Amino acid sequence: SSDLKVILGSDVNGIYNKDPKKYTDAYLMKIVTSHQELESTDNTQTVDVTGGMGGKLSELLELATIGIESEIINATHNNNIKNALNGVKGIGTLIRNEKWRKKNDFRQKIRTFTPM
Secondary structure, eight states: OOOOEEEEEESSSSOBSSOTTTOTTOOBOSEEOOHHHHHTSSOGGGOSOTTTHHHHHHHHHHHHTTTOEEEEEETTSTTHHHHHHTTOOOSSEEEOOHHHHHHHHHHHHHHHOOOO
16 A cells, blocks of 8 residues: 555554553553544543644644555564554554545545446
8 A cells, every 4th residue: 555654653552541550441442543632532631632732733633634544553563563564554543534535545545446
């Protein structure tokens, strides 16, 4: 696939609904499609986007509006970078725009259709 994707390597597994260092019930958000999604989590103040991650997330969400998917992965774990570059999904938190994706999935299907 020639789709463009941004991979952000970090020392955390991705974006959590709460700070996992403070809350044992914190969970990794597998997909984020908007800032509203983060604001709708149980405890807004503890969403783990500190240390500059908030700004990076804003940029990645902006890229998502033009169809560029991103993934925040833990670059300190063995093979995560290699797997992400090889197209393995679900390693960290995927940042994408569902509206753009749904609209363009249809176009992609048209482009890849080959009559017999």
